[in-house]
Amino acid sequence: MATGAALLLNALAREGVEVVFGYPGGAIMPVYDALVDSGIKHVLVRHEQGAVLAADGYARSTGRVGVCMATSGPGATNLITGIANAYLDSVPVVAITGQVATPVMGTDAFQEVDIFGMTMPVVKHSYVLRRVEDIPRVIRDAFRIAAEGRPGPVLIDLPKDVGAAATDLEPLGSQPSDLPQAPEPAALVEAAELIGAAHRPVLYAGGGIGIARATDAFRDFVSTSRIPVVSTHKGLGNVPTTHELFLGMLGMHGNPAANLAVQDADVLITVGARFDDRATGKLDEFAPRAHVVHMDVDASEVGKLRHADVGLVGCLHHALGNLEVQPDIDEWRARCLLNKARCSWRYDAPGSGVYAPALLRKLSEAAGDNVTITCDVGQHQMWVAQHCHFQRPEQHLTSGGLGTMGYGLPAAIGVQFGDPDALVVTVTGDGSIMMNIQELATIRRYGLPIKIVLIDNQCLGMVRQWQELFFAERLSEVDLSDNPDFVDVANAFGVPAFHVDTRAEVDAAIETLLTTAGPVLAHVRIDPAANCWPLVPPGKSNSTMLGRAHT
């Protein structure tokens, strides 16, 4: 007779799960025992946070549910940051945690924590699997919930005795998610009238478009309406970043042309975006003259932070496909495009040191349209958003909502397992890489050909920049100049690596990165004083952009 753990793995297989990222331990041992006879591939990471972030990267790049597992207590708590990351960026992840046996739950048993309670604010839903007979239903429902509507993480806590219990039950069949409902027809008419009469409309495109796999519908709408487009951080690639009508990313480190267009807009068509503070700046002064049309699959986002004159709640494909508008905006479009030309990035920085924005632009152009770039968090993350080209949103994996330093490396592992032939580049910093550097061992173990660009300014650059600007240059705990030699570190993990110290070395470095067969790390030293411009100060209007109008 099989066990609950074997039933759970069979149920995962029934959901189409091919790979699980995880780390074993006491309470989840029945599952790891059953794994030996399972057809599911398990990727052994070196820290549980690596498992959940790899599952996140797998999910974002493939569009499928990512799965991770860990044991109870510290194994489970190490998942929390990654679960929160998936929650804030709406990523479908199922996290399975071992739990102490049901008779000792609630007694402070060894490695017992209430992970169900701890994660409640950062999951879409969660379960404690107290009975073996509930396993088929819970697994089926967890996968449906994680993927349907606005996706998100689902946690399943599995007590050890339930995993070890004998059972002859079979998994249930997968239950496909219901498609989101179509928006109200009357609201579509209202939206069409508002947009059709607009003089200065702007499309504000967010990560929801890519999540809904609605990029084709969005691009058709852009082609028909000819309305200028700005993008959130997570929305990059909704239209190719080289698209004629794409003005750039908006917000704190956005392109001035994008921010100016939004501030002047009379109708803001918000598609799969949520008026996040990094995008809006001071909310009261964001798009101050604009009526808002807000399309979102999540009804609770409409009106949450900004009043919507028309809310189109439901399927983005349907909403975009049924809005036929061609506003007469030749003059406005020309003005936006003139601003775009005036605000184009410059790469002629003085000196002979490596200029990170120029390196990233060159890397992006050399890597082509099929590269997937994962980022960590900080200045380099914003430079990637500003200077790399993206043809599709799935090409750009970044921790947008939570800002999780340490995201990039494990996310790249997830992408590579989703598509072993993919060209995957991780751009990281000397602060971020140390958050999950142990995953170099995972990359080495599985021979993953991930290309790592480590941009090293010997400090926590974004924090240092803010301390200079907003804390009277009182630098506090940002110095990382005593980091180890990252080439030595990479070599110790069995990953080839090399230094890049001058601008003259950049072209050869990019070629080496892209032509090396396996994993490789380029350690790029840049000016420790380099800053990321432009910058809208926190709490200020997007009209208030500090720094040069172009880099």
Add this chain to the structure above:
Amino acid sequence: MKHTLELHLQRGDGALVRTLGLIERRGFAVNSLSTSPQGVDSELALVVEVESAHRSVDVLTRQIAKLYDVRAVSLTDVDECILVLKGSVAAC
């Protein structure tokens, strides 16, 4: 502003805590709360008076409606039902 929410929850691990936690996390104080078994034993009826100076109760109600434990939620002011977001609540 004070508002009264009426909810039906599916009984289960964390259903009550999840709902009340969301209300507080989204910026509302819980002024009063009563619970009672509802119809079949698997459901729990909740009447909650909430208060917030700045946040929209309409948005809160839609956030509550997203919870998978919530079978029905409605918003009432005084004794008049003004909004049903999900399912049906007997009082409305």
